[in-house]
Protein backbone atom coordinates (compact mmCIF):
# COMPACT_ATOMS: atom_id res chain seq x y z
CA UNK A 1 0.00 0.00 0.00
CA UNK A 2 2.82 2.39 0.90
CA UNK A 3 4.52 1.62 -2.36
CA UNK A 4 1.33 2.25 -4.35
CA UNK A 5 0.94 5.65 -2.67
CA UNK A 6 4.60 6.46 -3.29
CA UNK A 7 4.26 5.60 -6.96
CA UNK A 8 1.16 7.81 -7.24
CA UNK A 9 2.82 10.74 -5.46
CA UNK A 10 6.00 10.40 -7.48
CA UNK A 11 4.31 9.85 -10.83
CA UNK A 12 5.45 13.20 -12.24
CA UNK A 13 8.87 13.16 -10.57
CA UNK A 14 11.98 12.36 -12.54
CA UNK A 15 14.58 12.63 -9.76
CA UNK A 16 12.91 10.47 -7.10
CA UNK A 17 11.68 6.90 -7.10
CA UNK A 18 10.52 4.25 -4.68
CA UNK A 19 11.65 0.67 -5.08
CA UNK A 20 9.70 -2.10 -3.39
CA UNK A 21 12.36 -4.45 -2.06
CA UNK A 22 13.69 -6.12 1.03
CA UNK A 23 16.94 -4.79 2.45
CA UNK A 24 17.94 -8.38 3.14
CA UNK A 25 18.25 -8.77 -0.62
CA UNK A 26 20.56 -5.88 -1.51
CA UNK A 27 21.21 -7.32 -4.97
CA UNK A 28 17.55 -6.82 -5.85
CA UNK A 29 17.78 -3.15 -4.86
CA UNK A 30 21.14 -2.55 -6.53
CA UNK A 31 20.11 -4.33 -9.70
CA UNK A 32 16.67 -2.75 -9.99
CA UNK A 33 16.33 -1.35 -13.53
CA UNK A 34 14.63 1.87 -12.38
CA UNK A 35 17.32 2.53 -9.81
CA UNK A 36 20.02 1.87 -12.36
CA UNK A 37 18.38 4.33 -14.74
CA UNK A 38 18.17 7.07 -12.08
CA UNK A 39 21.45 6.70 -10.22
CA UNK A 40 24.94 6.71 -11.61
CA UNK A 41 26.67 4.60 -9.00
CA UNK A 42 30.05 5.38 -10.48
CA UNK A 43 29.56 8.77 -8.79
CA UNK A 44 29.19 9.46 -5.04
CA UNK A 45 25.82 8.74 -3.50
CA UNK A 46 24.37 8.85 0.00
CA UNK A 47 22.84 5.69 1.47
CA UNK A 48 20.56 6.28 4.45
CA UNK A 49 19.85 3.24 6.59
CA UNK A 50 17.75 5.17 9.07
CA UNK A 51 16.00 3.13 11.75
CA UNK A 52 15.98 -0.02 9.63
CA UNK A 53 19.07 -2.14 10.40
CA UNK A 54 17.72 -2.98 13.85
CA UNK A 55 15.02 -5.00 12.07
CA UNK A 56 17.65 -7.29 10.58
CA UNK A 57 18.61 -10.27 12.73
CA UNK A 58 22.28 -11.20 13.16
CA UNK A 59 21.51 -14.45 11.34
CA UNK A 60 20.44 -12.37 8.33
CA UNK A 61 23.92 -10.82 8.21
CA UNK A 62 23.30 -7.07 8.52
CA UNK A 63 27.04 -6.40 8.31
CA UNK A 64 27.19 -8.32 5.03
CA UNK A 65 24.26 -6.31 3.69
CA UNK A 66 25.97 -3.03 4.54
CA UNK A 67 29.23 -4.31 3.06
CA UNK A 68 27.47 -5.21 -0.20
CA UNK A 69 26.05 -1.70 -0.41
CA UNK A 70 29.44 -0.23 0.52
CA UNK A 71 31.15 -2.14 -2.27
CA UNK A 72 28.93 -0.48 -4.88
CA UNK A 73 29.41 3.02 -3.49
CA UNK A 74 31.92 5.23 -5.24
CA UNK A 75 34.64 7.00 -3.25
CA UNK A 76 33.25 10.12 -1.62
CA UNK A 77 29.89 8.43 -0.96
CA UNK A 78 28.25 8.71 2.43
CA UNK A 79 26.53 6.14 4.63
CA UNK A 80 24.08 7.29 7.31
CA UNK A 81 22.96 4.83 9.97
CA UNK A 82 20.68 5.27 12.91
CA UNK A 83 20.12 2.20 15.06
CA UNK A 84 18.28 1.38 18.28
CA UNK A 85 20.34 0.47 21.31
CA UNK A 86 19.83 -0.70 24.86
CA UNK A 87 23.06 0.96 26.01
CA UNK A 88 21.32 3.84 27.74
CA UNK A 89 18.15 2.21 29.04
CA UNK A 90 18.72 -1.57 29.15
CA UNK A 91 15.54 -2.29 31.08
CA UNK A 92 13.29 -0.30 28.76
CA UNK A 93 15.16 -1.77 25.80
CA UNK A 94 14.42 -5.30 26.94
CA UNK A 95 10.73 -4.47 27.28
CA UNK A 96 10.54 -2.92 23.83
CA UNK A 97 12.34 -5.92 22.37
CA UNK A 98 9.82 -8.20 24.03
CA UNK A 99 6.90 -6.29 22.49
CA UNK A 100 8.53 -6.41 19.06
CA UNK A 101 8.88 -10.16 19.54
CA UNK A 102 5.16 -10.36 18.81
CA UNK A 103 5.41 -8.15 15.70
CA UNK A 104 6.18 -9.08 12.11
CA UNK A 105 9.81 -7.97 12.48
CA UNK A 106 12.02 -8.28 15.55
CA UNK A 107 13.81 -5.35 17.12
CA UNK A 108 17.50 -6.12 17.55
CA UNK A 109 19.12 -3.70 19.95
CA UNK A 110 22.85 -3.39 19.41
CA UNK A 111 25.67 -1.87 21.37
CA UNK A 112 27.70 1.10 20.24
CA UNK A 113 30.59 -1.19 19.29
CA UNK A 114 28.32 -3.50 17.29
CA UNK A 115 26.78 -0.59 15.39
CA UNK A 116 30.17 0.98 14.79
CA UNK A 117 31.24 -2.19 12.96
CA UNK A 118 28.65 -1.44 10.26
CA UNK A 119 30.91 1.45 9.29
CA UNK A 120 33.85 -0.84 8.50
CA UNK A 121 35.52 0.53 5.40
CA UNK A 122 34.16 4.04 5.96
CA UNK A 123 35.73 7.00 7.73
CA UNK A 124 33.37 8.07 10.51
CA UNK A 125 32.55 11.73 10.20
CA UNK A 126 32.85 13.81 13.40
CA UNK A 127 31.39 13.58 15.99
CA UNK A 128 31.23 9.84 15.26
CA UNK A 129 28.55 7.49 16.48
CA UNK A 130 26.43 9.39 18.99
CA UNK A 131 22.83 9.92 19.95
CA UNK A 132 20.92 11.57 17.10
CA UNK A 133 20.37 14.80 19.02
CA UNK A 134 24.10 15.04 19.72
CA UNK A 135 25.11 14.76 16.06
CA UNK A 136 26.03 18.39 15.32
CA UNK A 137 23.09 19.83 17.28
CA UNK A 138 21.58 23.07 16.12
CA UNK A 139 21.87 25.33 19.17
CA UNK A 140 19.13 27.50 17.74
CA UNK A 141 16.78 24.56 17.50
CA UNK A 142 15.92 21.74 19.85
CA UNK A 143 19.51 20.61 20.16
CA UNK A 144 20.66 17.85 22.47
CA UNK A 145 17.78 16.68 24.64
CA UNK A 146 19.89 14.75 27.09
CA UNK A 147 21.82 11.51 27.30
CA UNK A 148 19.98 8.45 26.07
CA UNK A 149 16.82 10.36 25.20
CA UNK A 150 16.24 8.43 22.01
CA UNK A 151 17.65 4.99 22.77
CA UNK A 152 19.43 5.24 19.47
CA UNK A 153 22.82 5.91 17.89
CA UNK A 154 23.41 7.82 14.68
CA UNK A 155 26.49 8.19 12.58
CA UNK A 156 27.72 9.21 9.16
CA UNK A 157 30.54 7.48 7.31
CA UNK A 158 32.41 8.58 4.23
CA UNK A 159 33.76 6.15 1.67
CA UNK A 160 37.46 7.01 1.40
CA UNK A 161 39.15 7.51 -1.94
CA UNK A 162 41.18 4.31 -1.70
CA UNK A 163 38.26 2.10 -0.75
CA UNK A 164 37.29 0.78 -4.16
CA UNK A 165 39.60 -1.81 -5.62
CA UNK A 166 37.92 -2.20 -8.97
CA UNK A 167 35.31 -4.33 -10.73
CA UNK A 168 33.15 -6.48 -8.54
CA UNK A 169 31.16 -8.92 -10.61
CA UNK A 170 30.15 -11.72 -8.35
CA UNK A 171 28.58 -15.01 -9.36
CA UNK A 172 24.83 -14.80 -8.95
CA UNK A 173 24.83 -11.02 -8.73
CA UNK A 174 21.73 -10.69 -10.91
CA UNK A 175 23.47 -10.10 -14.19
CA UNK A 176 25.29 -6.89 -13.36
CA UNK A 177 28.41 -8.03 -15.18
CA UNK A 178 29.10 -6.24 -18.41
CA UNK A 179 26.52 -3.54 -17.86
CA UNK A 180 27.03 0.12 -18.24
CA UNK A 181 28.90 0.78 -14.98
CA UNK A 182 32.12 -1.19 -15.25
CA UNK A 183 32.91 -0.83 -11.55
CA UNK A 184 29.94 -3.06 -10.68
Ligand SMILES: C[S@@+](CC[C@H](N)C(=O)[O-])C[C@H]1O[C@@H](n2cnc3c(N)ncnc32)[C@H](O)[C@@H]1O
Pocket residue numbers: 021022023024049050051052055105
Ligand atom coordinates in the same frame (compact mmCIF):
# COMPACT_ATOMS: atom_id res chain seq x y z
C1 LIG B 1 11.19 2.97 11.86
S1 LIG B 1 10.79 2.97 10.16
C2 LIG B 1 11.96 4.12 9.51
C3 LIG B 1 11.55 4.64 8.19
C4 LIG B 1 12.44 5.76 7.62
N1 LIG B 1 13.79 5.29 7.41
C5 LIG B 1 12.42 6.95 8.51
O1 LIG B 1 13.40 7.24 9.16
O2 LIG B 1 11.36 7.60 8.58
C6 LIG B 1 11.43 1.41 9.66
C7 LIG B 1 11.13 1.06 8.25
O3 LIG B 1 11.93 -0.05 7.88
C8 LIG B 1 11.16 -0.87 7.05
N2 LIG B 1 11.76 -2.21 7.06
C9 LIG B 1 11.83 -3.09 8.08
N3 LIG B 1 12.47 -4.21 7.69
C10 LIG B 1 12.82 -4.02 6.39
C11 LIG B 1 13.49 -4.82 5.42
N4 LIG B 1 13.94 -6.04 5.71
N5 LIG B 1 13.66 -4.31 4.19
C12 LIG B 1 13.22 -3.07 3.87
N6 LIG B 1 12.57 -2.27 4.74
C13 LIG B 1 12.38 -2.74 5.99
C14 LIG B 1 9.78 -0.81 7.63
O4 LIG B 1 8.80 -1.18 6.68
C15 LIG B 1 9.69 0.67 7.99
O5 LIG B 1 9.20 1.41 6.91
